[in-house]
Structure formats: C-alpha cells, structure tokens
Amino acid sequence: MKKSIIFTIAICLFSFTACGQQNSSSNNKTKKTQQKDNNMDTSKLTNNIVKEVFEAWQKGDGQTFLSYFIADAKLYDDGNPRDFKKFVKDACGHERFTTVDKVENDGKDIYGNFHTESWGDFRTYFKFHFDADGKISRLDIGQAN
Incomplete structure (x- = not known):
C-alpha cells in the first residue's frame, strides 16, 4: 500500500515538473522570437x-x-x-x-x-x-x- 501511494505521488510530481518545463520552453521560444524581431537591424x-x-x-x-x-x-x-x-x-x-x-x-x-x-x-x-x-x-x- 505504501509503495502504491509513493508511486502515485512520484507520478504527480513528475507530471508537474514536465508541464512546468514545457511551458518554460514555450515561453523562452516566444521571448527569443520577440527579441529577434525587436532587435532587427534597421540601420x-x-x-x-x-x-x-x-x-x-x-x-x-x-x-x-x-x-x-x-x-x-x-x-x-x-x-x-x-x-x-x-x-x-x-x-x-x-x-x-x-x-x-x-x-x-x-x-x-x-x-x-x-x-x-x-x-x-x-x-x-x-x-x-x-x-x-x-x-x-x-x-x-x-x-x-
């Protein structure tokens, strides 16, 4: 029973971490795209x-x-x-x-x-x-x- 609860908690923690990483990656990509466009050389x-x-x-x-x-x-x-x-x-x-x-x-x-x-x-x-x-x-x- 303890193993089942620990396994469930581990899966939940892994899911939250994975979601956080995915959003962070997506945000970084958006920031890089915006940065690239805003920093274009128009001289x-x-x-x-x-x-x-x-x-x-x-x-x-x-x-x-x-x-x-x-x-x-x-x-x-x-x-x-x-x-x-x-x-x-x-x-x-x-x-x-x-x-x-x-x-x-x-x-x-x-x-x-x-x-x-x-x-x-x-x-x-x-x-x-x-x-x-x-x-x-x-x-x-x-x-x-």
Whole structure:
C-alpha cells in the first residue's frame, strides 16, 4: 500500500515538473522570437518615411501603415495588381521581415527575408513609390532572387 501511494505521488510530481518545463520552453521560444524581431537591424533603412512605414508593418499596426499611403494606393504583387487594403488587413500583423539585407533607390526599395504564416520563409522586396506630396502612392511587393 505504501509503495502504491509513493508511486502515485512520484507520478504527480513528475507530471508537474514536465508541464512546468514545457511551458518554460514555450515561453523562452516566444521571448527569443520577440527579441529577434525587436532587435532587427534597421540601420540600412535610410529613408525616414520608409523606416516609419516599415516599423508600423513590423509591429502589425495596419492603421499607422495605411496612414502613409494615398487613399487609392496601388499594390502590385510580382507585377500583378492586388487589392491594397485587403492585403494590409489580411497580412499586417501576420507577415513580417526577419532581416533587411539590402536597400536601394534612395532608401525606397527594401530586400530581405520575410516570414508568412501561409507560405513560410522566403526572400522578398517592398518597393515604395511616392507622389509629389510625399505620400506613398504605390507599393510593389514580390519574391526576390
């Protein structure tokens, strides 16, 4: 009888320890992912407006992201027109750059690694086009080579 009680207590203690380890591991992974995203090197982003737009995208702040664009901004995905507002609604907060590798065109073209929940990880570009008033009128996105 004593052995049965000791065995039951041992199993309970082992279960609590295992659960604690699993949660701790999961929390550490989440913290590392957040840390990695928050510590991304954005020093290559030289255009101040593009940098602010980029940071809004990375934070998942679609409202701030959209505020930099004209009302009827155009979106082209690998050269194909897409619904810009639907794209922002669906993707912002779920998709993000994981690295910024190259910036061109006076800081308006960003190339880097990108993560999506649907398609996984791949190299991509965001190319921002400005109108005469300094608002973004077009965004070209696509898979980079």
